[in-house]
Amino acid sequence: MNTVSDNVHIEKVLSGDKEAFRYLIKAYQSMAYSIAISMVKNEFSANDVVQNSFIRAYKALRSYRSDAKFSTWLYKIVVNESLKLLKKNKRSQEFITYMDDPFDYSTSFNQAIKSFELKDKKTQINKIMNLMKPKEALILKLYYLHEESIAQIEKITGFTTSNIKVLLHRARKSFLALSIKHNTY
Amino acid sequence: MNKTDQNIQNLLVESYKKQPVDSQIEDQIMETISTQKNYGLLLKKARQKAKIGLLVSLILLVIYFVKIYTDLTTPIRYKEPELRAFYPSIFTVIVVCAIYFEMIFGAKLLKK
Numbered sequence: 001m002n003t004v005s006d007n008v009h010i011e012k013v014l015s016g017d018k019e020a021f022r023y024l025i026k027a028y029q030s031m032a033y034s035i036a037i038s039m040v041k042n043e044f045s046a047n048d049v050v051q052n053s054f055i056r057a058y059k060a061l062r063s064y065r066s067d068a069k070f071s072t073w074l075y076k077i078v079v080n081e082s083l084k085l086l087k088k089n090k091r092s093q094e095f096i097t098y099m100d101d102p103f104d105y106s107t108s109f110n111q112a113i114k115s116f117e118l119k120d121k122k123t124q125i126n127k128i129m130n131l132m133k134p135k136e137a138l139i140l141k142l143y144y145l146h147e148e149s150i151a152q153i154e155k156i157t158g159f160t161t162s163n164i165k166v167l168l169h170r171a172r173k174s175f176l177a178l179s180i181k182h183n184t185y
Numbered sequence: 186m187n188k189t190d191q192n193i194q195n196l197l198v199e200s201y202k203k204q205p206v207d208s209q210i211e212d213q214i215m216e217t218i219s220t221q222k223n224y225g226l227l228l229k230k231a232r233q234k235a236k237i238g239l240l241v242s243l244i245l246l247v248i249y250f251v252k253i254y255t256d257l258t259t260p261i262r263y264k265e266p267e268l269r270a271f272y273p274s275i276f277t278v279i280v281v282c283a284i285y286f287e288m289i290f291g292a293k294l295l296k297k
Contacts, residue, residue: 014226015226016226018215018218018219019215021214021215021218022211022215025210025211025214025215026211029210029211034201043207047207047210050210051210051213051214051217054214055214055217055218058214058218058221059221059224062228121196121199121200122200122201124200125196125197125200125201126200140193140197141197141201144190144193144194144197144198145194145197145198145201147194172189172190172193175193176189176193
């Protein structure tokens with residue numbers, strides 16, 4: 001559920017206090033950006049997505065129902081905006097997936113992770129996430145980084161439960177394989 | 186979560202401890218919002234005005250209907266042929282009242 005502060009600020013915005021919306025931006029822009037960047041793979045586009053999403057959220061705030069989490073509602077807008085941008089741009093970049101690879105990378109990954117400490121993790125992980133398919137990267141982040149349940153991911157993305165499970169399986173495999181194959185730790 | 190899942194999670198959490206966000210975004214969003222009209226609020230006010238307008242109209246119609254009915258029945262209580270001449274107008278008033286009731290109590294837009 002929403003925090004009391006969320007509800008208070010939403011009510012304020014609805015009654016005409018535009019400045020109260022700043023609180024919601026501050027509270028959720030980081031996560032919104034995280035979702036956007038995992039899909040559009042470009043920081044400028046991700047910033048555009050975040051900006052458009054908040055403006056859309058502001059315009060549609062009256063249609064938001066307080067029985068749902070504000071964050072879930074907002075992230076759904078971010079996902080839709082990201083998908084819209086991806087569709088519009090039709091990126092020429094090819095993404096890598098290991099869905100047909102039968103090899104189990106878990107053991108190699110768990111051994112290699114010890115050496116991860118010595119390198120610039122953030123750069124390496126960004127590289128891996130950029131190589132992953134947008135939907136796979138999104139599901140991976142939502143599940144592992146933001147610790148969202150499958151049910152919550154379903155609400156945020158609009159994908160079916162079975163689709164999410166398949167994407168999560170593929171994303172996990174791609175992440176492990178890319179960590180081993182496309183990085184020099 | 187097994188060991189691999191835990192490692193993936195740790196790696197992601199450590200790598201994205203602090204997501205870099207463009208500091209200007211907040212101001213840009215607020216600037217866009219400040220130039221926009223709050224259509225939601227305007228709509229709410231318009232709904233309230235419409236509701237009051239409908240209620241006033243309904244009250245006036247009821248008064249009008251009662252007045253016509255009482256004015257007619259007394260003098261022509263024993264003159265049914267003349268009364269029949271007013272049936273269409275009475276029927277119309279009832280229909281209009283019914284429509285107004287429907288608009289007030291049935292229309293979802295006016296419920297909020």
